[in-house]
Amino acid sequence: MTNFIVPDLKITPRPGGYARGQDGFEHILRSALSLLVNHGSAALTLRRIATESGMNVGNLNYYFRSKEELIRELLNAVISSYEESFDEIIHEPGASAEARLENMVMLILEDITTKKTTRFFPELWAMANHDPFIHDRMSELYDRARVSLNELIAEINPELPSDQREILALFISGSMEGMTVFAGYQKPWVAQMPILKTLAKKSFVQLVKSLRAEDFTAS
Amino acid sequence: MTNFIVPDLKITPRPGGYARGQDGFEHILRSALSLLVNHGSAALTLRRIATESGMNVGNLNYYFRSKEELIRELLNAVISSYEESFDEIIHEPGASAEARLENMVMLILEDITTKKTTRFFPELWAMANHDPFIHDRMSELYDRARVSLNELIAEINPELPSDQREILALFISGSMEGMTVFAGYQKPWVAQMPILKTLAKKSFVQLVKSLRAEDFTAS
DNA sequence: TCCAATTTTAGTCAAGTGTCAAAATTAGGG
DNA sequence: CCCTAATTTTGACACTTGACTAAAATTGGA
Numbered sequence: 001m002t003n004f005i006v007p008d009l010k011i012t013p014r015p016g017g018y019a020r021g022q023d024g025f026e027h028i029l030r031s032a033l034s035l036l037v038n039h040g041s042a043a044l045t046l047r048r049i050a051t052e053s054g055m056n057v058g059n060l061n062y063y064f065r066s067k068e069e070l071i072r073e074l075l076n077a078v079i080s081s082y083e084e085s086f087d088e089i090i091h092e093p094g095a096s097a098e099a100r101l102e103n104m105v106m107l108i109l110e111d112i113t114t115k116k117t118t119r120f121f122p123e124l125w126a127m128a129n130h131d132p133f134i135h136d137r138m139s140e141l142y143d144r145a146r147v148s149l150n151e152l153i154a155e156i157n158p159e160l161p162s163d164q165r166e167i168l169a170l171f172i173s174g175s176m177e178g179m180t181v182f183a184g185y186q187k188p189w190v191a192q193m194p195i196l197k198t199l200a201k202k203s204f205v206q207l208v209k210s211l212r213a214e215d216f217t218a219s
Numbered sequence: 220m221t222n223f224i225v226p227d228l229k230i231t232p233r234p235g236g237y238a239r240g241q242d243g244f245e246h247i248l249r250s251a252l253s254l255l256v257n258h259g260s261a262a263l264t265l266r267r268i269a270t271e272s273g274m275n276v277g278n279l280n281y282y283f284r285s286k287e288e289l290i291r292e293l294l295n296a297v298i299s300s301y302e303e304s305f306d307e308i309i310h311e312p313g314a315s316a317e318a319r320l321e322n323m324v325m326l327i328l329e330d331i332t333t334k335k336t337t338r339f340f341p342e343l344w345a346m347a348n349h350d351p352f353i354h355d356r357m358s359e360l361y362d363r364a365r366v367s368l369n370e371l372i373a374e375i376n377p378e379l380p381s382d383q384r385e386i387l388a389l390f391i392s393g394s395m396e397g398m399t400v401f402a403g404y405q406k407p408w409v410a411q412m413p414i415l416k417t418l419a420k421k422s423f424v425q426l427v428k429s430l431r432a433e434d435f436t437a438s
Numbered sequence: 439t440c441c442a443a444t445t446t447t448a449g450t451c452a453a454g455t456g457t458c459a460a461a462a463t464t465a466g467g468g
Numbered sequence: 469c470c471c472t473a474a475t476t477t478t479g480a481c482a483c484t485t486g487a488c489t490a491a492a493a494t495t496g497g498a
Binding site for chain 2: 126181182203
């Protein structure tokens, strides 16, 4: 029995310090996330983060040397959580490769309907175009997702050459991400997400099973 | 023979005025677009637009009563161009429905690899989450795209009920949009776009042809 | 108790924001 | 060529906001 919910943040405990410090650190990141989700990247200023977290501006500087460092930590905390979830899903003991692929699809499409993901990821996509750090960290996340998909594809259709499996994983991963804009939180098509999940699972599994090396030749 | 390039802007001529005025109007919008594409939404300030277009700040106010109006006009110009392109493609005389569907897929995936689209759309997705006007105008664009797809699906697979055609159109449209982040301009997978196009065409056409009403029942 | 961890206070300094009125310049029909 | 309407420049207003810091105050817990 897998859990299809990805926690908002996964924070690695910092060495030394009081428990209060640990809470403060996490509380700041949660406030920043909430700001980004509810008001967009323009609202992500130290002043507003301070207000949001009921703290003082100066205190942010105690936890994070700079705004950039704060954003880095936030991104790390969000992404780490995904990486952990992916690992759990694809290594679920006793489940067939096909079932684990379906679970992966469920996890991602389910996650897409959360407010956090629907709002946060488009912000990240936009930011990644002009911020090298965000770009790199996002690439790592998606690489990891594709590696996971790739493993499952290899189990389901071992005939497929490695480079073609990679493109197939890309196609599947990209297809799912695209739903964010249409069937995410409070989007016009959220209500249809259950059907979309069914459609996606069937379509992807069929694609993985039926694809032959020749299908990748341009027509 | 269809043209798979979507012009950046489609500007409806304003009544009265000199030719210079028409140029100025378009030039400002192009500068704003270029700024958004190259430096992100944070760079979209009246002063930077003025500098970019070699004009004076005050002159922007002559063309647009406010910054908001400028952004509205920009969005209209970009979106109108897509709407026109969609109409041309799906009404191409003498082409089969399947061929027109493939052309639509080609148009969209080709467009995704342009710098304008790769950079501009993620900005819009992010903005749409906090700006009602952008949200509505984007919805109109995507509605239009899906209506086009829907017409073609109906021709190819007339058995499929209307509401299921709509979901299928959504799935196809969303799948393609998702590629922006991975195989757009200067993204790690651009080089594989030709293969992705082949894969997408085959996968979508097959999906449209083979789908039965029962496939939409949750499993 | 006492010291390190955390928080507040109170700023610095700089840069930028959208908008506007009025003057100067230019285009092009008559 | 002239004159008026279209366009452009000038120069400002009034105000917000940005990231960051040093030093003092408070708190936690071994």
